[in-house]
Amino acid sequence: MNLDKILKKRASIRNYSDKKPKYDKIIDAIEAASLAPSPGNLNILKFIIIEDKEKINKIAQACQQPFIKKALILVAVCSDSEKTNIMYDKRADKYIKQHAGAAIENFLLKITDMGLASCWIGAFSEITIKNTLKIPENITVEAILPIAYQHKTNKTKQKLKPNLGNIVYFDVWNNKYKNKPRKTGTH
Ligand SMILES: Cc1cc2nc3c(=O)[nH]c(=O)nc-3n(C[C@H](O)[C@H](O)[C@H](O)COP(=O)(O)O)c2cc1C
Numbered sequence: 001m002n003l004d005k006i007l008k009k010r011a012s013i014r015n016y017s018d019k020k021p022k023y024d025k026i027i028d029a030i031e032a033a034s035l036a037p038s039p040g041n042l043n044i045l046k047f048i049i050i051e052d053k054e055k056i057n058k059i060a061q062a063c064q065q066p067f068i069k070k071a072l073i074l075v076a077v078c079s080d081s082e083k084t085n086i087m088y089d090k091r092a093d094k095y096i097k098q099h100a101g102a103a104i105e106n107f108l109l110k111i112t113d114m115g116l117a118s119c120w121i122g123a124f125s126e127i128t129i130k131n132t133l134k135i136p137e138n139i140t141v142e143a144i145l146p147i148a149y150q151h152k153t154n155k156t157k158q159k160l161k162p163n164l165g166n167i168v169y170f171d172v173w174n175n176k177y178k179n180k181p182r183k184t185g186t187h
Contacts, residue, residue, distance in 0.1 A: 050075070077144075117149060
């Protein structure tokens, strides 16, 4: 699929079939995530592949989102802030979140390209997930990503996205018109 098609096809999918995705596809998606830009090219993220049914159920419970139980594989995206804190001090938290976001989007685009389904899960009890997966205290759980095939019925389409006319400004804040700056008043 070309990039434009993948960008327009990617959607948060929450209804999964019983078919288990092949393991090499999970690795391909994680490799795509690992190619994302990172501050100072630091290695910040770790990816835990979860196939154990009991653990998947516990994580679905920690997210209070029952649809997650239907996925046969989850990936937990975790960050280790140690090196970023040393190198970037006050900017570190922002940088880690931005890197995690870039990596997760790469992951989701690759999943879409391979005909699989996923959903970015950011709402969860972090302590419960850390206990379930034996994640050390100094590590942050950034997201849970179920990997599955979409159920045949009720195909999810991409949601309505913002109109560019509402999100693009020219030269200064809130100027929606190219070559016609908005009057900003005197200072
Ligand atoms: C940081 C973040 C956290 C999210 N957390 C959840 C979540 O916990 N559960 C869920 O079902 N969707 C979650 N989503 C998915 C959004 O609801 C979804 O991206 C949004 O509704 C737009 O739909 P689309 O992804 O299909 O374009 C999250 C998305 C982001 C970026």
